Amino acid sequence: MRETRGALQVGSLRGIPVRVHFSLLLVLPLLAYVFGGAFRRAAEVAAVPEEQLWGAPWGWGLGVAVGLFASVFVHELAHTLYALARGGQVRSITLMMVGGVSELSEAPPRARDEALMALVGPLTSLALAGLLALATWGVAGTGSFNLQFACFYLASLNLFLGVFNLLPAFPMDGGRILRALLAGRMGMVRATQVASVVGRGFALLFGVWGLATFNPFLMVIAFFIFMGADGEAKQVRMKATLEKVRVAELMTPRWMGVDVGASLEEALWEFRVERRTALPVTEEGRPLGRVAVEAVRAVPAGERTRRQVREVMRPAPVARLEEDGWQALRRMAEEGSPLLLVVDADGRLAGTLEVGDVERGLTLFQNREERAERDARRWREERPA
Numbered sequence: 312m313r314e315t316r317g318a319l320q321v322g323s324l325r326g327i328p329v330r331v332h333f334s335l336l337l338v339l340p341l342l343a344y345v346f347g348g349a350f351r352r353a354a355e356v357a358a359v360p361e362e363q364l365w366g367a368p369w370g371w372g373l374g375v376a377v378g379l380f381a382s383v384f385v386h387e388l389a390h391t392l393y394a395l396a397r398g399g400q401v402r403s404i405t406l407m408m409v410g411g412v413s414e415l416s417e418a419p420p421r422a423r424d425e426a427l428m429a430l431v432g433p434l435t436s437l438a439l440a441g442l443l444a445l446a447t448w449g450v451a452g453t454g455s456f457n458l459q460f461a462c463f464y465l466a467s468l469n470l471f472l473g474v475f476n477l478l479p480a481f482p483m484d485g486g487r488i489l490r491a492l493l494a495g496r497m498g499m500v501r502a503t504q505v506a507s508v509v510g511r512g513f514a515l516l517f518g519v520w521g522l523a524t525f526n527p528f529l530m531v532i533a534f535f536i537f538m539g540a541d542g543e544a545k546q547v548r549m550k551a552t553l554e555k556v557r558v559a560e561l562m563t564p565r566w567m568g569v570d571v572g573a574s575l576e577e578a579l580w581e582f583r584v585e586r587r588t589a590l591p592v593t594e595e596g597r598p599l600g601r602v603a604v605e606a607v608r609a610v611p612a613g614e615r616t617r618r619q620v621r622e623v624m625r626p627a628p629v630a631r632l633e634e635d636g637w638q639a640l641r642r643m644a645e646e647g648s649p650l651l652l653v654v655d656a657d658g659r660l661a662g663t664l665e666v667g668d669v670e671r672g673l674t675l676f677q678n679r680e681e682r683a684e685r686d687a688r689r690w691r692e693e694r695p696a
């Protein structure tokens with residue numbers, strides 16, 4: 312359910328949208344510039360005479376930036392193909408500087424699967440680095456300095472990607488492996504919390520290091536690790552809480568919706584009374600769908616008394632009273648519906664569930680959990696030994 316904002320779609324693969332996160336777009340020109348400046352040293356390290364290389368240093372900088380882009384893509388592709396092969400569903404692939412995410416509809420249920428899924432990315436990068444190093448070595452004797460330099464640089468980039476992503480800085484791959492290792496012992500929520508603290512520690516370290524060495528990459532990376540670790544810890548906790556709460560406890564109870572035969576003018580009054588932007592549509596207590604205030608307003612004012620709700624209503628997904636909150640929230644996201652119709656065992660309307668209901672319920676239940684934990688701790692401390 313993780314949504315990656317600030318990403319640009321650049322294509323699709325087997326129907327899965329491939330997007331580029333703006334962090335990567337931001338870093339590419341920066342990288343081209345920095346590498347353009349470090350060109351001479353890079354040529355030295357690669358043992359290639361600089362005067363033998365074509366083109367301007369900035370041209371090479373740009374080439375390296377594109378090479379990094381391709382390397383990140385291959386790395387993400389490895390995660391995605393592995394997930395698909397294991398029967399997972401991937402909603403989108405986002406290329407980003409760190410913690411590139413192949414968005415799964417649902418995280419792998421078993422810790423071992425998550426660890427393996429996290430591991431295939433860095434392993435692919437390292438394998439690619441090995442192949443490119445071999446190619447560099449193979450080309451070295453032939454005098455094709457440009458090819459040798461390109462292979463050398465791509466090998467270095469992939470080595471960096473592989474090693475860097477293996478650092479246990481959640482939500483990077485290494486951090487996911489750490490979480491999977493911990494999850495067996497302490498459960499998913501606690502393991503995510505610990506991994507997230509470690510991840511944020513790394514982020515602070517990178518940030519300070521980046522400041523001290525005037526390295527803008529490290530600072531950008533630090534920022535994204537910090538935000539990612541925090542966001543994912545919150546999400547895992549939300550999931551754990553919502554899985555324990557039934558839809559009946561979260562919903563807004565209501566037995567009547569807007570009648571399917573009501574006029575649009577009457578529906579508009581309902582919206583004003585209820586102070587909602589979407590309401591269920593019912594026929595003698597049976598839920599039929601939902602009606603949104605925009606759909607009603609889209610009809611010219613003069614026609615609203617003549618036309619009926621059935622003309623503008625839309626289907627709405629249904630949830631059962633005893634379902635858990637997480638399932639309901641997922642259905643809302645998957646069906647793209649802001650409103651769920653909650654029905655009882657007889658199929659009659661019992662209530663509605665909106666994101667606002669879930670948020671209010673979540674705060675309530677998390678506060679209650681925290682209080683219970685505090686009380687339990689105090690009880691243990693105060694109990695005479």
Ligand SMILES: [Zn+2]
Nearest residue numbers: 432433476484
């Ligand atoms: Zn990865």
